[in-house]
Amino acid sequence: MLTDVIKSRFPNIVTQACVDRVDNFIVIKREGIKDIASALRDDPQFDFNLLMDLFGVDYLHWEEKALRFEVIYNLYSLRKKHRLFIKAPVPEEDPSIDSVALVWPAADWYEREAWDMFGVRFKGHPNLKRILMYEEFQGHPLRKDYPYNFRQPLVGPKN
Amino acid sequence: MLLNIGPSHPAMHGIVRIVAELDGETVTGAEVEIGYLHRAFEKMCEQGPYNNAIPYTDRLNYVSPLINNIGYCLAVERLLGIDTTERCKYIRVVMSELSRVTDHLTCIGASAMEMGAFTVFLYTMKAREFWYDAIESVTGARLTISYARVGGLKSDLPEGFKERTLRAVRETRSVLKEVEGLLNRNRIFVDRMKDTGVISAEDALAYGITGPFLRSTGVGYDVRKDQPYLVYDRLDFDVPVGEHGDNLDRYYVRMEEMIQSMRMVEQALKDMPGGDIQVDTKGRVIPAALMVDEAKIGHTQDLKSVEVEADSTLEGTTKRFHDNVYSSDRRVALPAKEDTYGNIEGLMNHFKLVMHGHGIRPPRGEAYFPVEGANGELGFYVVSDGTDKPYRVRVRPPCFPIMGALGKILTGDMVADIVPTFGSVNMIGGELDR
Known part of the structure; x- marks a missing residue:
């Protein structure tokens, strides 16, 4: 089992490993993301050469989640044809995690989007600025406490 | 020199801005700026029940909306652990x-035009x-089709769909021949396309391109x-x-993918199981309104096996098509409409699915x-908190990387x-900015 192999390989980083429906999930400590990322990419046993996706989820008021945010990495291996989701919980007080933009250049834009939408800082990112919203935008729209009908247009009528 | 291209520029289809750094005519650096078409797709999906997100998915990649529809429904179905019928x-x-064919036709047509x-x-x-004709006959719309539903499709294929599609296949094959004749040995086209916009396989993978x-x-x-x-493993x-x-x-x-897609369409149309009508209809077809009246006064004895003729806006929701x-x-x-109108179980079932606070509730x-x-x-990544609204919908937009x-x-x-x-990227603003 892929998740078990990864868990036994990185016992200090991986806190949880499971298979949900068809997908492999591991939960890690956020400090370890850089180490596990480069190991998963370079080790021929895992060979995760594609970072398919990277995004945040805001688990506000979920009892089973100790920390508010989660950054989810969607990895795929072309040769092994397997997929892995890495979840890195991030606390509300200090929403930051190391950037993996140097491991997979694809992370550059994805991390900018996660910063824009959730306000999670990616430490070591070369150019962490908003991507979908404009620079003057206040707040982070995909957070659960951001009202969906709150308007703050750059031009045009205000609320 | 810095050259600003876009956001509103005829060649930047959609709205995107490229700030190019030039040395003479050579580009020495380029910064791409996106977000001009951001419509909060992911946020809006969280506001309504599961099926309410389907019209939003139409507007992601509006050149091939059916794929978005179907992808979203498949994700929710995986969350629920359900399977659809073979015919579906x-x-x-x-x-x-x-x-896919309409998308590639648009992409090639537009980039050749540029x-x-x-x-x-x-x-x-x-x-x-011709393809839009076929799509319109099934869904009632050309672009914003909202055809798939969680657990199935809005309606079955109409009569004459097969002929329409096979005609589109025929016409497209001859058009592709013409396009090849016009472009493949065209000096201007080949000179401008060959060895430009080159990316190596390693770089493409590193950037997550698919x-x-x-x-x-x-x-x-x-x-x-x-x-x-779905059934891609059965197709050649x-x-x-x-x-x-x-x-x-x-x-x-x-160009080749369109040919393969048309091959698949032909095979799938040939192999598609005919939907059997599962209920004995006794050949009786009655207007839906009459059925409601009959049921109200308690004449429900035979209604289970009766087929109704519903209003044309509800086409495809009657038993004959529904169960397929x-x-x-x-x-x-x-x-099916017969059950909603004709028996209390159907009515309750309908009620539970459409009323606020009920609806589809994945675990x-x-x-x-x-x-x-x-x-x-x-890809669609759907998080459910057990209520009737998605907690989070994440779409992996293919042209973002x-x-x-x-x-x-x-x-x-x-x-x-x-x-x-830029033309060959086939950037679709709706899907890129969401």
Whole structure:
């Protein structure tokens, strides 16, 4: 089992490993993301050469989640044809995690989007600025406490 | 010199801004700025019940909306752990491939037009019209089709769909021949496409690029082959790959993919199981309103086996079609109109699904489903908190990573190469900015 192999390989980083429906999930400590990322990419046993996706989820008021945010990495291996989701919980007080933009250049834009939408800082990112919203935008729209009908247009009528 | 291209510029279809740093006519650096079409797709999906997100998905990649619809429904179905009927799966495959052909026709037509080949654009639009005819006959709309539903499809295929589609296949094959005749040995076209916008396979993978863009570099990754979904594993098709990763190879890959898609459409139409009418209808067809009246005064004895003629806006929701394409799972599938009108179980079932606070309620958890979109892997990651609204919907937009790499691809080329390279990205603003 892929998740078990990864868990036994990185016992200090991986806190949880499971298979949900068809997908492999591991939960890690956020400090370890850089180490596990480069190991998963370079080790021929895992060979995760594609970072398919990277995004945040805001688990506000979920009892089973100790920390508010989660950054989810969607990895795929072309040769092994397997997929892995890495979840890195991030606390509300200090929403930051190391950037993996140097491991997979694809992370550059994805991390900018996660910063824009959730306000999670990616430490070591070369150019962490908003991507979908404009620079003057206040707040982070995909957070659960951001009202969906709150308007703050750059031009045009205000609320 | 800094040259600003866009956001509103005829060649930047959609709205995107490229700030190019020039040395003479050579691009020495390019910064791509997106977000001008951001409409908060992911936020809006969280505001309503599961099926309410389907019209939003139409507007992601509006050139191939059916693939988005189907991808979203497959993700929610995986979350619920349900399966749809055989016929529904075949129809979904046919509709996805139809969409892929219209997408590639648009892409090739538009990028040829940007290089002055206006004839090609008109020819591909002519062919696309036949596909849109077929799509319109099924869904009632050409672009914003909202055809798939969680657990099935809005309605079964109408009469004459097969003939319409096969006609579109015939017409498109002849148009593709004409397009090849006009472009493949066209000096201007080949000179501008060949060896421009080059990306190596390693770079493409590092940037997370999938779809025709990745395949043009020689990597044959295709979700339909590598993680087959629906009935793709039963169909015979090839995945075309390029060699050089330049604009010309991307053009060839797209041309070949259309041919493969049409092959798949033909096979799927041939193999598609005919939906048996599961209930004995006794040949009686009565207007729906009469059935409601009958049921109200208690004449429900024979109603279970009666077929009604519903209003034309409800076409495809009566038993005859309904059971072919809808899952039998009561948690997600609206009952056939006969049941809603004719018996209390059906009425309650309908009520539970459409009323506020009821609806489809997947168990707490999360699921991801990737499908092969026209531009690459299109994935929906859905998080459920157990209520009738999705807690979070994340879409993996296939042209997002390509746009992320665009600055790098453009660097080193000439200013004039920006247009064909950008054309071959097939950027769709709706899907890129969501």
